[in-house]
Amino acid sequence: MSKKYVIGVDFGTLSGRAVLVEVDSGNEIATAVKDYAHGVMDKYLPDGKTRLGNDWALQHPDDWMRVFTETIPAVIREAGINTSDVIGIGVDFTACTIMPVYMDGTPLCLTDKYKSNPHAWPKLWKHHAAQEEANRLNAIAFERGEKFVDRYGGKQSSEWAVAKVMQIVNEAPEIYDEMDRFIEAADWVTWQLTGIEKRQICTAGYKGIWNKRDGYPSEEFFRVLHPKLENYVEDKLSSELLPLGAKAGEISEKASKLTGLMLGTAVCVGNVDAHVSVPAVGITEPGKVLLIMGTSTCDILLGTDEKIVPGMCGVVEDGAMPGYFAYEAGQSCVGDHFNWFVKNCVPALYENEANERNIDIFKLLEEKAAKLKIGESGLLALDWWNGNRSVLVDADLTGLIIGCTLATKPEEIYRALIEATAFGQRMIIETFENSGVPINEVYACGGITSKNDFMMQIYADVLNKDIKIAASNQTPALGAAIFATVAAGEERGGYDSVYSAAKAMGKVKDKYFKPIESNVEAYNKLFAEYRILHDFFGRGGNDVMKRLKKIKEEANNAG
């Protein structure tokens, strides 16, 4: 029998990427990337006339389709295989990226009638213009004692589906009335491959307030949010939700023409870029947390029960792996921290040195910071440059650095910021452990993990746990491919379950990061200080950060 292959397609914020993967080994045979022509639309609609408001972020569905039509043929061509050996395809998407469509799947934004209405377009995950709606949603849910509140760490984000649909109802009720479906991009793109609308539980659970046992919130709840929303679930969503790895359908005639894939090739239900990565590093069981590290860090962790963990973003039964409760948590500012620092705080002297030596400025800082002993700088930071969206769930907290002297050097501040994110990560892990969700092992993926050994060793030392690093540089696409083997099924050369697929295809590097005992001890001392400051400024000891933020707002409003 010839070798079998699957394709995973990862839709990111600025581009989409297809990876062709060998089913038996998980080896990645070919990759192709397609940038979105429209990128993130945050100023104007494609008509070039219609201005968008502050904090808006939209995308163009055509850009996504072009990922299919260009990257799928490209990887098949590059690999030099027969499409008959491609047994399945799966996708993952940023979430909540969501849009209004007609019953046949046509996006409202692609119609002449609505193309100049901003609310007709897909709202990207980082569309932040529905904050007022989110506040209202949270206040009402809290007041009514809605059961779902605790499952989301007490707060629904303005990035999620209900806040976004509330914004449509408030600002463009005609769009709400007109749309037949309000659908996650993850589900819409699979629909374009199969011709049938199918949804999955991952986005519904984490972004749409759906729960396996309780379903969606009640009609009454939605009516209180807005009278028009009373029948939102029944009218605009699809009641059937498939588990992850389920077959959404098969490649349609239309999709076959567009992509070159054979009619009937299995198409897996969609998935979310973070959650889809879990099997790609071989995680199939509880006790192992995956850190998806980038500008921010997203933590995904399997558990056997539903526990209420302070600061988690969500817990969804079967949300990442069938049979387990998957917890999502994370830090809102990791790589962003370092980017901020490099942009705003690195002196010309250092830039010049990096230029002369022809190395990256991050490399130079790392080199200098690596020479410091733990605690040598006397610095400690609270990693709240973008608020605290983890244990404390408080966007109004701000960053702090303490211990500065006239001898403080840039690399010392840089290292203190890295350490602060590691301490923040430790707070999350300890909070899970203290809430009855044990964590024995740490896995990490994302560009930073393979580029920055220095940082990963700090994490291992601070967390006092081994850290295994994803072998793949395109973990989400590999994860989507793994789920596609399950959708294809064993009889067509795939796998019978995500577990067996993950065991065979998920991989970490041989080299992993082990805590160094003396470092662990040294960091324990610093973490004790971090925790005191964290609790003091984060739990009401001194609300100076909030008062300063209020003063800041007043200053800005004063004109």
Next chain:
Amino acid sequence: MSKKYVIGVDFGTLSGRAVLVEVDSGNEIATAVKDYAHGVMDKYLPDGKTRLGNDWALQHPDDWMRVFTETIPAVIREAGINTSDVIGIGVDFTACTIMPVYMDGTPLCLTDKYKSNPHAWPKLWKHHAAQEEANRLNAIAFERGEKFVDRYGGKQSSEWAVAKVMQIVNEAPEIYDEMDRFIEAADWVTWQLTGIEKRQICTAGYKGIWNKRDGYPSEEFFRVLHPKLENYVEDKLSSELLPLGAKAGEISEKASKLTGLMLGTAVCVGNVDAHVSVPAVGITEPGKVLLIMGTSTCDILLGTDEKIVPGMCGVVEDGAMPGYFAYEAGQSCVGDHFNWFVKNCVPALYENEANERNIDIFKLLEEKAAKLKIGESGLLALDWWNGNRSVLVDADLTGLIIGCTLATKPEEIYRALIEATAFGQRMIIETFENSGVPINEVYACGGITSKNDFMMQIYADVLNKDIKIAASNQTPALGAAIFATVAAGEERGGYDSVYSAAKAMGKVKDKYFKPIESNVEAYNKLFAEYRILHDFFGRGGNDVMKRLKKIKEEANNAG
């Protein structure tokens, strides 16, 4: 009668400066500066072989003499006057800059026998190698309940005379035995002009633990410090101390040859660079504080009684102006703060902009920072980059910045640091006021005050007081000249008192800084937050700064 003149000579850390001043108007007619050939010796003795220890800082007496021999003829030449019209000369010096000499004034360091012994050389004010001695001194004084302790804010500095002589006794007892006199440079240079040893109360009071009513500490106290020191006061000091403005003597034949001044010209007793500035801005009465602003800020303030004020560096009766108690206080890190920031934290982008526009980087930062509204950055700092040597008297405190976000810009941090030093200044002023020493008006001198209007306006707004700026750019030299007119006396064309001299010759600029009411209110809010953090971290709420410093020391000691 022809116009009369006086010369003030200001001995700084790196150079000396003579200013020729018109007696009736205080106008500065001519200036000459002479850099010290040896500058600050902190690595080797002039023999180029003898290494100095960490934190050592010495000077060369020949460098000082060359200031006299070069700058005095230079100002007379430049002014084109007759030396017969120069009625007096006065000096001020950094303090405590102190040295061992023989009975005839010959420095031990200028003898063949001792020239290679570091302890034979003048220890500059910022010689910091006597810290252990200072610690021991403070512990003993505290334990014995010495009355003087409170007059110095609880602590004798390692920069001062007794710690320095203790170091000599400990490390070079032969030098202690050999020296006939241990003398402040301020007194030694006047001695070189007159040929007679005369000392004044300013250095004795602030640096030598002398008090007008109690004299020096007891022999018993000195014996406990070190048996050899029992007769230190009697053996190595001079018991007679003259008031400020007193005539130390007249220009000797030798000095006349060296300087060109006429035999018999009045020579005023020495003075300290900070204290001497008080009459130069026209301050002659209580309730007015002079801020001498530079890398650090020194505050001098007159009062009618001796009060114990937390954090003051010293209170000395007649210490700056006869008839009043003069308080000294200050902040250890002001200009140093901004220099640190510019060196370590300003991105290449800003450096490039400053270069392209051909402006100073400080100017660029000021320009950007000035556009910010008060509180707009959301930042607040504790100005303890060099510890807190003011109200809290705690060198182990460190700098803090709070309120950072991903949108925080360099100019916002820069402004927060300036504001923090102003808040620190307000803490000092409020502490004086709360201790019964009223402050109605603020005067300021030092380069920064005439260069940085932006900063001075912030100070006026934060302090909610008018700030008057010294008209002279060489306030200490002008002050020394003012005292010289008193030493010369009325009958020789001078003045009968420092008061009348200061009224006639001391000056501030017409332009002064007035608090702007809305700014005052805005800063009151921020200062309230500063005070909370100041007291929390500075008074034991959370000693994290000290613990981090201890961790830092341990890390460094670990090799």
